[in-house]
Amino acid sequence: xxxxxDQELAFVQSALDLRARRxxxxxxxxxxxxxxxxxxxxxxxxxxxxSAMGASAGPLAMTRxxxxxxxxxxxxGGAGAVQYRTALQPSLDGNTVDSDVExxxxxxxxxxxxxxxxxxxxxxxxxxQALEASR
Amino acid sequence: xxxxxxxxxxxxxxxxxxxxxxxxxxxxxxxxxxTSSTGEAYKAKQVVFEAVPxxxxxxxxxxxxxxxxxDDKSPPRMVYDPSHxxxxxxxxxxxxxxxxVEEMVNxxxxxxxxxxxxxxxSTAKDLMQRTLALLQS
Numbered sequence: 001x002x003x004x005x006d007q008e009l010a011f012v013q014s015a016l017d018l019r020a021r022r023x024x025x026x027x028x029x030x031x032x033x034x035x036x037x038x039x040x041x042x043x044x045x046x047x048x049x050x051s052a053m054g055a056s057a058g059p060l061a062m063t064r065x066x067x068x069x070x071x072x073x074x075x076x077g078g079a080g081a082v083q084y085r086t087a088l089q090p091s092l093d094g095n096t097v098d099s100d101v102e103x104x105x106x107x108x109x110x111x112x113x114x115x116x117x118x119x120x121x122x123x124x125x126x127x128x129q130a131l132e133a134s135r
Numbered sequence: 136x137x138x139x140x141x142x143x144x145x146x147x148x149x150x151x152x153x154x155x156x157x158x159x160x161x162x163x164x165x166x167x168x169x170t171s172s173t174g175e176a177y178k179a180k181q182v183v184f185e186a187v188p189x190x191x192x193x194x195x196x197x198x199x200x201x202x203x204x205x206d207d208k209s210p211p212r213m214v215y216d217p218s219h220x221x222x223x224x225x226x227x228x229x230x231x232x233x234x235x236v237e238e239m240v241n242x243x244x245x246x247x248x249x250x251x252x253x254x255x256x257s258t259a260k261d262l263m264q265r266t267l268a269l270l271q272s
Contacts, residue, residue: 020137027141028197031148035184110258
């Protein structure tokens with residue numbers, strides 16, 4: 001029972017970590033809405049969560065055809081990496097932040113964060129109920 | 136703690152935007168200042184923003200800061216008024232290159248950005264409080 005609760009909490013914990021990280025990135029985007037040459041960034045949440053939960057195959061490895069080749073480990077472009085947002089209407093000063101899009105993402109991310117908190121609370125409640133019942 | 140960085144990021148944006156608002160106020164106040172302590176007409180001031188990381192160990196948590204305040208390069212407004220004490224030999228008075236319309240647009244944009252960042256801060260505060268209240272009840 002506790003093992004299951006622990007698994008559940010581990011999932012909620014890494015998901016919350018990612019949500020907080022994404023919240024920070026989007027806050028940075030919103031803060032830099034008027035900064036010249038700033039490029040909006042975001043993370044692919046699904047891919048990031050998958051790699052955080054250890055389900056991904058890891059970063060892409062390079063093929064080695066000779067023994068003396070370096071063992072290249074693909075760093076960028078892997079799951080969960082921070083990516084640049086494709087600008088809908090980039091402005092002349094090189095800024096790609098679209099304030100409305102960022103605000104929508106910010107609100108959406110905040111809702112998801114709260115949902116995860118509720119889930120964590122639910123898990124704790126279940127745990128407390130189980131402890132109460134055994135008395 | 137990523138969520139705490141949100142406060143720093145938004146705070147940097149708030150101060151940068153209020154500095155922009157200061158520049159707008161200064162420009163509008165001096166829209167007709169034909170002379171100044173240097174003897175020349177006032178030149179419109181514009182702020183230049185720059186993205187800077189708020190913490191050392193996280194280069195992606197970028198806040199804003201005002202990199203520099205530059206003088207507007209556009210030509211001054213020349214008004215023909217020979218009776219003016221500051222008129223040059225041809226009878227023209229040099230007025231500041233302040234574009235009132237541009238400044239008003241700048242003001243609205245700065246105040247909207249300020250509001251947005253204040254809202255971001257309040258949302259982050261809300262999320263933090265909820266996280267802290269997780270083990271209550």
